[in-house]
Amino acid sequence: MTVIYFITQLKEGLVISFNAIRANKLRSVLTTLGIVIGIVSVTLMGTAIEGLDRAFNRSIAAIGADVLYVQKFPWFAGEEYFTMRNRRDITLEHAKVLERQSSLAVAMAPMVGTTRPTKYKEKVIEAVSIVGSTDDYVSTSGANLAIGRFIMPVESDGGRPVAVIGSDVAENLFSFEDPVGKTIKVGNDSYRVVGVLEKQGSFLGMVSLDNRVIIPVSRFYKQFGSRRYVTVTIKAPSMEMVEETKEEIRGIMRKARRLDPGAPDDFAINQQEAFIQVFDSIGIVVAGVGLFITGLSLFVGGIGIMNIMFVSVTERTREIGIRKAIGAPRRIILFQFLTEAAMLCLIGGIIGLFIAFPLSLVIDTVLPTAMPISIVAVALLVSLLVGIFSGFLPAYRASRMDPVDALRYE
Secondary structure (H helix, E strand, O other): OOHHHHHHHHHHHHHHHHHHHHHHHHHHHHHHHHHHHHHHHHHHHHHHHHHHHHHHHHHHHOOOOOEEEEEOOOOOHHHHHHHHOOOOOOOHHHHHHHHOOOOOOOEEEEEEEEEEEEEOOEEEEEEEEEEEOOOOOOHHHHOOEEEOOOOHHHHHHOOOOEEOHHHHHHHHHHHOOOOOOOOOOOOEEEEEEEEEEEEOOOOOOEEEEEEEEEEEHHHHHHHHHHOOOOEEEEEOOOHHHHHHHHHHHHHHHHHHOOOOOOOOOOEEEEOHHHHHHHHHHHHHHHHHHHHHHHHHHHHHHHHHHHHHHHHHHHHHHHHHHHHHHHHHHHHHHHHHHHHHHHHHHHHHHHHHHHHHHHHHHOOOOOOOOOHHHHHHHHHHHHHHHHHHHHHHHHHHHHHHHOOHHHHHHH
């Protein structure tokens, strides 16, 4: 009986609320404008953060959670860069020492790079990333082969003129041909293509991981010179052993660079965690600013809803008196006006979503966005809660009215 009574009152409250909103269309539209702006802000902020988070996770996966990067500088040196700029370079000899002495690393590959035009017959791609590495590159980079094979140890050690190309290079140079076995020109030298990597996308939307050519590192030095920054990539046995592997590598590098026991490291061992920490800190700031802006919009919208509900209560004083006189309890009057305020905000929320969706598609052309069902549900829930909180005081005032005084009101 209680459930049926509640459903009946809910239905009656919704009908009365809808009729009241329909009777004052312009006022209702102007009242919900603040809520619409607030919900658009909430939704766009949520879609932007969700899209950036997904794009970041896709990009950061290319680094590898269990891969360490021995480099001259830390990824986020900040002001400390000026005290580190005179550090000695990481060299290929350091990579060889690490490979000989490390007992934990399951794969290890030096990486050195430059940019050169790459040509096949009449087709030329300017500014292709040329990476010199070894046969362990696939294991440490997380790349997979689409067709062909990777550089073999004998080719890596002997500096043979072979190359593995990224998917963008293959697509642009070999539109309707099988690249494997073909000869391309990297700079002024010729290389035989032995394999093509699967598509990896871009790193943080800035650096393409598919516009590259991988050649043996010894061949790279022969063609482009040895004065290059070297990065040694090291794959740990498992996620649980990353820190242990890191400490082993640190000890070997300190010994190889002849550092005194009390001297600070003159090299960096970077890992995925550094990017995650920086991204999280930036995300907190962006979310904080976004929440402040959306909160301000919703607060203004809530004040508008509260104001119009007070006006509505005043206009319908006699109606409230009549309903109370025929036996309507306080909770029913309270529920009726709360329902009206909630409906106003919910309509504003739905309008806001219809505006936010096409806007998110426009923003997606510049920044990655995503609008999952969870963001839609949160936006509607927020609009509903704003309506309930904004309408509570006017609804409470209506429920506390004396029926005799209400009936006398002119």
